[in-house]
Amino acid sequence: MRYMATYDLMETVRNTNQWLGATAQAIGSYPWTGLMPTPFFRLLAAWGEVTERSFSRMVAKPDWGITSVLAEDGRDHLVAVEPVVMKAFGDLVHFKAIGRPERARKVMLVAPMSGHYATLLRSTVASLLPDCEVYVTDWHNARDIPVSAGKFDIEDYTLYLVEFMRHLGPDIHVIAVCQPAPLALAATAWLAEREPAAQPRTLTLIGGPIDPDAAPTEVTDFGRRVTMGQLEEMVIQQVGFKYAGAGRMVYPGLLQLASFMSMNADRHGEAFLNQILRVAKGEASDHDKHNRFYDEYLAVMDMTAEFYLSTVERIFKRREIARNAFTIRGEPVNIGAITDVAVKIVEGEKDDISAPGQCLAALDLLTGLPEEKKAHHLEPGAGHYGIFAGRSWRDNIRPLVLGFIDANGGPRGVRPEPGPRAQEASDAEARSRDAGAPA
Known part of the structure; x- marks a missing residue:
């Protein structure tokens, strides 16, 4: 009590x-x-x-605020946010441009569940909409989910991603931002072993903690200093009487916000x-x-206690993804089973949350993937937010990601001729190398 x-x-x-x-x-x-x-x-x-x-x-979910998108016909097309898969702990939503011909690129943007709503990716969605059909994982606030809905940990999160990918079909291009990067990698590996035909065409991982020990930060240091028992005692609480999730054990958004604010x-x-x-x-x-x-x-949201604690224990402390030792329902997930999904890593040179090297570790785990299907970009001078929503994303990273999608979007096993977007990406990569940034 x-x-x-x-x-x-x-x-x-x-x-x-x-x-x-x-x-x-x-x-x-x-x-x-x-x-x-x-x-x-x-x-x-x-x-x-x-x-x-x-x-x-602090208790209001922000609106997406994306009302229209300009198409090549010169018209502003209204945008409707429509759920296509509805689940207890999160939905898959589609940003549908009404009256606009469907775009060839189909992108699933995997939003973080780290204390903020998926609307944190609003500018990312808005930047992709003119060129893509955009789908986003819209996670629910745990305080509003009745206890009767059951648990939700990182295994459940990964299986949600598997279901969303399966629903959208094999022509999907997945972009995972920050926290979900290791779980998006695991979901792809799960499909590679069990349903290869349902794998996405490409997987882009942006600033995620694949191997937290590859480049320690204040976040990883905190994970080492605190035991799981101490962490549970300090931060886990029960949802109060006001909300539908009364009695559910959560890591409260207000508590996380207080820690965020105190840091600066x-x-x-x-x-x-x-x-x-x-x-x-x-x-x-x-x-x-x-x-x-x-x-x-x-605008913060509560996370289920089991999701928060299993993330700290299994991703940061045990490093199960980094060691290729992650399991779902007792079944091993072999990241080396990915052999036909092009993977691109994006990192920010000044990222102090997921420092350069943490996300890049994914490429070493992809032992079954040909080198020509692996790519890496380190954005000079960019911090954590900038690599997916700031100027660095708009001016440089977004063209690179779209070019990567175009270069690997054809039939499996066939490398298409580079189109305008691919050439744009190639030129941008060359500029990065000239500036001293690894491509």
């Missing part, structure tokens, strides 16, 4: 701060405050507005102070840079 009480205490603190912010905004906005020769009330209203907005975003407390404090001053001066807007970032950053 103490875990449930702790969960509800966190929600009570959040709710109280949201109420205080709304109250301060209302008091500071009364017309009579304009008669007072002091900036106090304007600052009070600004503090209230920023505070209320921040704490209310000075920077976040300065950002919020500056935003309060901008609001007070009338220089802020509803969708300014601060609000666009923090509306997404503050």
Whole structure:
């Protein structure tokens, strides 16, 4: 019961701060405050507005906000987000451009389940939509899933990916971002051994911890210092009475957000102070840079306890993927069984979460894959976020990934002639090599 009480205490603190912010905004906005020769009330209203907005975003799932896409016919086509596979812990959704001819490239974007919603990949989706049919794994908030739905750990996550790939068919191109990279690799290996005809055409792994020990970071160091018993005691709680998942053991999003904020407390404090001053001066807007970032950053979701704990224990501590020792329901998953899926690795030179080398380790595990089907790109100067959603993604990595898809998108066993996209990728790879970055 103490875990449930702790969960509800966190929600009570959040709710109280949201109420205080709304109250301060209302008091500071009364017309009579304009008669007072002091900036106090304007600052009070600004503090209230920023505070209320921040704490209310913590329990709200952001909208995708992708309403249309421009096609070659010069028209803006409306975009509908349609679920194509619906499961208890997550859906596979399709961004369907209404009235636009179906694109030849069919991309399944595997979103992380690491405390934020799949909408974290909003800009990634928007950048791929003009050229691809885009499908995304849309994971659910564990607090909203009844206990009767059962458990959900990394084996279940991997089998979800297997089912999604199987549903979309063998012409799919999978792009896994950050946390799901090792599990997307495992899902592909599972299909390679058991249903080769259902394998994806290509697999692109972006900044994921295939081998956390290949390049230690603060994240991997934390995993070594803390025992599983300590971790479970410190961070696992029971969902409170307010939500449908009451009683489910979770790693709360609010707790993870607190740890995120504390890691860069000075920077976040300065950002919020500056935003309060901008609001007070009338220089802020509803969708300014601060609000666009923090509306997404503050929107957190709970993870099931078994998913979080099994990720730490099996991916980071035991290194089961790195050692090719991962099992699902007692059956071994042999990554070396992948022989016909082209695999590309993308890393950021300044990635401090999944440092360069962690994701690259996947290529050494692919012992059955010909070298010509392996590719690696290290983006100079890019951090973790930049390699899938920032300028580095838009300007350089996205063309490389699309070129890789085009170069390996033909019938299995047949290498197609390089088209314009492939040539674009080749030129970009050459520029990277000239700049000193491994291709």
